[in-house]
Amino acid sequence: MDKKGYRELIKQKRSTLDIIMKEEFDRNIRSMLLQTEEYKSCIDLFIYISIGGEVDTHEIINKSLELGKKVFVPKVNKNTKEMNAVQINSIKDLVEVPPFNILEPKEISKVVPEDSIDLIIMPGLAFSKSGDRLGYGGGYYDKFLKHNRKAPRIALAYEFQIFDSIPIEVYDEKVTHIISERSIRTII
Template identity: 30%
Template sequence: MAALRAAKQALRKEIKRRVAALSDEEKHRQSMVLSQQLFTHPKYVSCQRIAVFLSMHDEVRTEEIIKDVFKRGKSCFIPRYETTTSNHMDMVKLHSLQDMETLPLTAWNIRQPTAEDTSREEALSAGGLDLILMPGLGFDRSGNRLGRGKGFYDTYLERCMKHPKGKPYTIALAFKEQLCQEIPVDDNDVLIDEVLYEADE
């Protein structure tokens, strides 16, 4: 286990370095390419209930995707992380773009509803999810994912599996700089169904 942890840490550092070298323009350009890929993806087109992460500065930008989700009349859910006590995360309903713009910023500079904001529907308390767009630090082409080490998404996907609807389809959005030959994983790491990235011509 210690060797695996060390391997993951080294890889996190390496990927962070690669992504940090990207200009904002390049991040934006790749994000737009991936958004367009997603918009024609059959799983995206057919999904009704989708969970989308609100991007941090080193992640694929999701603003255009969220706009599109509302334009198509799908239900949009976003993560609410509980960082103080545990690695618990819920996916709570976002009502509109205006709703998103009014959410408070967390210490990680991500917008999310506060814990006191209990009026929002949690995805698993009702109809489950059809699709989850996954963030992460690194990915390989087999669907292995390197997260930030907190296990939020792995734990959430385990909860999804217990829902009557079953596990949603998972698509990771990755800058090509986040792709690795092979991600070191253990039994707790959940495989992703598909990784979207800009393929080199």
């Protein structure tokens, strides 16, 4: 199967996931993440804002802010095709951005260099057991990750998103951990 095939398969599986089951899976994933040493020890956390069928991150963001962590979220620059890490103090600091209605920070005054982040929590459509990641096709995370080699990269995913292998390109960046509703996989 090619990348397009994996993307379509996972989007279809996520769209048919029972809402009660999804909430249970999300709780399990959130609980496991919050217990990791990587999460407990981080100060500057970069995390995606979940949409649609992705593993929900809103509660993780709220909990992280409660704990006094600095929370940074993606802000995409469509002109440069890059992503910045922008600090937020609340989910209320976010607005929907067309055309996909992805939540992003209203303002970009608190941008930090990628290499100052302690932990990166990221989405994806498919992952391999060896840490390969298939995203949505924009390359934003691959570019962002090239500037931060030190921070652990934790992917949040449902078990059906994890495969023995997936198609990759030379520029595709790996994750160091995959947390699903069943387990934490440490890759590197």
